[in-house]
Amino acid sequence: MAFDAEAARREFPILTRTVNGKPLIYLDSAASAQKPRPVIQAMVGAMEHSYANVHRGLHTLANETTEAYERARQSVARFVGAAETEIVFTKGATEAINLVASGLGQSLKAGDEILLTEMEHHANIVPWHFLRERQGVVLKFVPVLDDGRLDMAAYADLITAKTKLVGVTHMSNVLGTVNPVAEIARLAHAAGALVLVDGCQSVVHMGVDVKALDVDFYVFSSHKLYGPTGIGVLYGKAERLADLPPYQGGGEMIGSVALDAITYADPPHRFEAGTPPILEAIGFGAALDWLMKLDREAIATHEHALYHRVREGLAGANWLKVLGEAPGKGAILSFTIDGAHAHDVAQILDRYGIAVRAGTHCAEPLMRRFGVTSSARASFALYNTEAEADAFVEALTRTQAFFA
Ligand SMILES: Cc1ncc(COP(=O)(O)O)c(C=O)c1O
Numbered sequence: 525m526a527f528d529a530e531a532a533r534r535e536f537p538i539l540t541r542t543v544n545g546k547p548l549i550y551l552d553s554a555a556s557a558q559k560p561r562p563v564i565q566a567m568v569g570a571m572e573h574s575y576a577n578v579h580r581g582l583h584t585l586a587n588e589t590t591e592a593y594e595r596a597r598q599s600v601a602r603f604v605g606a607a608e609t610e611i612v613f614t615k616g617a618t619e620a621i622n623l624v625a626s627g628l629g630q631s632l633k634a635g636d637e638i639l640l641t642e643m644e645h646h647a648n649i650v651p652w653h654f655l656r657e658r659q660g661v662v663l664k665f666v667p668v669l670d671d672g673r674l675d676m677a678a679y680a681d682l683i684t685a686k687t688k689l690v691g692v693t694h695m696s697n698v699l700g701t702v703n704p705v706a707e708i709a710r711l712a713h714a715a716g717a718l719v720l721v722d723g724c725q726s727v728v729h730m731g732v733d734v735k736a737l738d739v740d741f742y743v744f745s746s747h748k749l750y751g752p753t754g755i756g757v758l759y760g761k762a763e764r765l766a767d768l769p770p771y772q773g774g775g776e777m778i779g780s781v782a783l784d785a786i787t788y789a790d791p792p793h794r795f796e797a798g799t800p801p802i803l804e805a806i807g808f809g810a811a812l813d814w815l816m817k818l819d820r821e822a823i824a825t826h827e828h829a830l831y832h833r834v835r836e837g838l839a840g841a842n843w844l845k846v847l848g849e850a851p852g853k854g855a856i857l858s859f860t861i862d863g864a865h866a867h868d869v870a871q872i873l874d875r876y877g878i879a880v881r882a883g884t885h886c887a888e889p890l891m892r893r894f895g896v897t898s899s900a901r902a903s904f905a906l907y908n909t910e911a912e913a914d915a916f917v918e919a920l921t922r923t924q925a926f927f928a
Contacts, residue, residue: 643672690719881900
């Protein structure tokens with residue numbers, strides 16, 4: 525059955541507002557998605573009815589809140605097909621990658637290689653640069669083809685016995701390219717390397733089963749998944765998390781502490797030092813519970829249909845250059861307009877009430893690869909409609925006329 529976007533959008537109070545006197549058309553969900561009522565209510569409900577710190581109290585509110593926090597972990601585990609003990613709550617995808625890089629880095633030596641791709645978000649580049657700067661670890665990058673696909677032939681050549689980890693985005697936040705992660709993992713494991721997948725964009729638009737993909741680490745953020753900011757996920761295979769040293773020290777992550785010795789808690793708590801983002805976990809769990817009740821295949825079909833509607837609407841536009849044409853790509857449209865800076869395009873679209881992203885999208889190496897300094901990006905979510913897609917086409921055409 526077709527996805528009912530109108531019904532879904534009624535769950536998002538913010539979508540009723542206006543911007544510059546026009547109804548808001550929010551096409552920036554790849555940066556951060558809006559929040560549905562179940563998320564808002566779960567967080568407000570916790571603050572109004574049952575809130576305390578988790579894992580340390582013996583009173584009713586502490587127990588209830590601990591249960592709610594751990595229920596959120598169960599929802600995340602169900603969402604990606606993992607065991608609960610394999611789900612670590614972090615501040616976001618960025619922190620999850622830093623956690624792995626810092627832990628793994630302790631056993632890497634000069635000359636060891638990390639293989640990334642040219643289409644990574646800075647979150648999956650910079651933490652590895654730390655290891656290059658500090659320890660002489662060598663970074664290599666799989667090139668991107670002109671249509672936005674990963675060069676898999678080059679990947680097969682670049683992976684060697686020195687490769688300790690392959691880090692790859694499941695879906696590019698700029699190109700929309702969906703990478704063949706299971707195949708990448710198979711080749712990496714055959715070479716003895718671990719695999720970390722940045723799932724920030726993919727988890728939003730497709731069902732993900734980390735066991736079927738057979739990856740070692742999979743990271744994502746709540747705020748792109750209709751949940752709150754301040755919380756994200758590191759999935760790690762049980763044996764990988766068991767091998768990983770702690771990231772931060774403090775309360776909750778210990779077994780016991782003496783003045784001259786320390787033992788650590790088992791994963792996932794070993795990696796959750798200090799008071800965690802409790803309310804955010806509760807909101808995140810509510811977002812996933814809500815999302816898992818919807819027909820996710822129908823949502824993906826709906827989002828793709830919006831993308832193609834826009835592409836068809838702009839079919840004759842010879843002033844438009846699209847970044848990323850890979851077959852099966854996600855519903856992300858990154859583009860430049862001849863003679864116009866992306867920032868100006870975004871600001872003019874804002875006058876029409878349309879929110880798009882403009883800049884480097886935290887992917888400077890990819891921008892360089894395509895010979896641009898910035899691009900504008902429209903990203904489609906479950907609450908966008910055909911009427912919004914048409915309004916975007918019309919506003920973009922008028923925007924271009926401004927520069928012509
Ligand atoms: C592909 C990708 N990776 C990583 C990130 C970083 O996520 P966060 O800022 O939530 O840690 C983003 C966010 O834009 C992203 O799109």
